[in-house]
Amino acid sequence: MSLSRNILLWMSENRWMKERIPKFGFVKKAVKKFMPGETEAAALDAAYQFSLAGIPSVFTKLGENITQISEAYAVRDHYLRLIDKVANRKLDIEISLKLTQLGFDLSEEETFKNFTAIVSKAKEKLGNTVFIDMESSAYTQRTIDFYKRVKKEHDNAGICLQAYLLRTDQDILDLVEFNPAIRIVKGAYKEPGDIVFKRKILVDDNFFLCARDLMKNRSNKNVRAVFATHDEKLIKRIREETERNGIQKSKYEFQMLYGIKTSLQKQIAKEGYRFRVLIAYGESWYPWYMRRLAERPANIWFVLKNLF
Ligand SMILES: Cc1cc2nc3c(=O)[nH]c(=O)nc-3n(C[C@H](O)[C@H](O)[C@H](O)COP(=O)(O)OP(=O)(O)OC[C@H]3O[C@@H](n4cnc5c(N)ncnc54)[C@H](O)[C@@H]3O)c2cc1C
Numbered sequence: 001m002s003l004s005r006n007i008l009l010w011m012s013e014n015r016w017m018k019e020r021i022p023k024f025g026f027v028k029k030a031v032k033k034f035m036p037g038e039t040e041a042a043a044l045d046a047a048y049q050f051s052l053a054g055i056p057s058v059f060t061k062l063g064e065n066i067t068q069i070s071e072a073y074a075v076r077d078h079y080l081r082l083i084d085k086v087a088n089r090k091l092d093i094e095i096s097l098k099l100t101q102l103g104f105d106l107s108e109e110e111t112f113k114n115f116t117a118i119v120s121k122a123k124e125k126l127g128n129t130v131f132i133d134m135e136s137s138a139y140t141q142r143t144i145d146f147y148k149r150v151k152k153e154h155d156n157a158g159i160c161l162q163a164y165l166l167r168t169d170q171d172i173l174d175l176v177e178f179n180p181a182i183r184i185v186k187g188a189y190k191e192p193g194d195i196v197f198k199r200k201i202l203v204d205d206n207f208f209l210c211a212r213d214l215m216k217n218r219s220n221k222n223v224r225a226v227f228a229t230h231d232e233k234l235i236k237r238i239r240e241e242t243e244r245n246g247i248q249k250s251k252y253e254f255q256m257l258y259g260i261k262t263s264l265q266k267q268i269a270k271e272g273y274r275f276r277v278l279i280a281y282g283e284s285w286y287p288w289y290m291r292r293l294a295e296r297p298a299n300i301w302f303v304l305k306n307l308f
Helices: 003-013 015-023 025-031 041-051 067-087 108-126 139-151 168-178 200-217 233-246 264-270 286-295 299-307
Strands: 057-061 095-096 130-132 157-162 181-185 224-229 251-257 274-281
Touching: 003 015, 003 139, 003 224, 015 025, 015 181, 015 286, 025 139, 025 299, 041 057, 041 067, 041 168, 041 200, 041 274, 057 067, 067 108, 095 108, 095 168, 108 130, 108 264, 130 168, 139 157, 139 224, 157 168, 181 200, 200 233, 224 233, 233 264, 264 274
Parallel strands: 057 095, 057 274, 095 130, 130 157, 157 181, 181 224, 224 251, 251 274
Antiparallel strands: none
16 A cells, blocks of 8 residues: 555544644635535535436435434434435435444444434335445444344345455355345555555455456346446456356446546446446545545645645
C-alpha cells in the first residue's frame, strides 16, 4: 500500500481531524465531486436524473460507528421514511448501509431489529434488496454471521465482500447456499498486512477469481452477483469470462460510485448490462470521503484546487 494511501486512511480514522477538516469550505466544495449534496432531497434529484438515462440507484446515508443507540434509531427512521418517498416517486432505488450505523458497536439485538425493520419495509413497499456494506476486518465475521441470521427470515438482503481479504473466496463458497445477493468490491480500509493481498495486482486477480467463483456457483442457486468497481481492465475481464461461459448480461450486475467515471457508467448501461450507481449523501461524510481520496491520492490535487 502506498504511503499516501496509508496516510489518507490514517486521517480517515483520526478523531481530531474528523472534527476539524469537514468545516473547511474548500473541502466541502471538493466533496461535491462524489456526492450530489448532503440532503436526501439532493440525492433523490440525482437519482431522478440517472433514471432518465435508464440507470437505477443505490442510496447510502453516510455515517458509521455511532456511539448512542438513539442515533441508530434515527438512522432506521430515516431509511423507513426514505422508502415511503422512493415508493411515492416510483424510483428504482435500493439501500446499502453500514451495520455500525445501526448500532453494531452497541447492541447486536438492537441492530438486528433496526435492520429487519428496514429490510421488511423495503420488501413490502419496493420489492427490492437492502445491502449490508462491509466495514473494516474487525467486523467481517460478525457481519457475515449477522447476514446469515437475517437471510433465514428475509430473502431480500444482500452483503458486500472485499476482494483484498485473503478469506473472501472461502466466504463466497460458504455463503452460496444461503441464496445470497453478494456485491464484491476491492475493499477500502486500512488492514493488517497478514490478512490481505498486499499488492494491487493480486487484489485485482482475487476480485476476478471471486467473481468467477460466484458466477460458477450461482447456476443452481438463486444468487445475485454484483461487481462494484471502476476498474476498466477488471470489468473487461469479467465481461469476457462470462461471455466465454455463455452467461447472459442480465445474470450479473455492475455498480459504481456517483461522480467516478460517469461516461463509463452510461456506456455500460447502454450496452445492456445491469448497472446501478451508488449515491451517497448526509453530513457525516468525512471518513467516507477520506477513503475516496485514498483510492486515488491524485484526488488531493482536486481538493487543493478548490483552496485556491
Ligand atoms: C457500489 C460500491 C459499493 C462499495 N461498497 C464498499 C463496501 O461496502 N466496503 C468497502 O470496503 N468498500 C466499498 N466500496 C469501495 C471499494 O472497496 C473500492 O475502494 C473502490 O471501489 C475503488 O476500487 P476500484 O474497484 O474502483 O479499483 P481501483 O483500482 O481502486 O480503481 C480503478 C480506477 O477507477 C478510478 N477510481 C477508483 N476510485 C476512485 C476515486 N475515489 N476517485 C477517482 N477515481 C477513482 C481510477 O481511475 C482508478 O484507476 C464500494 C465501491 C462501490 C463502487
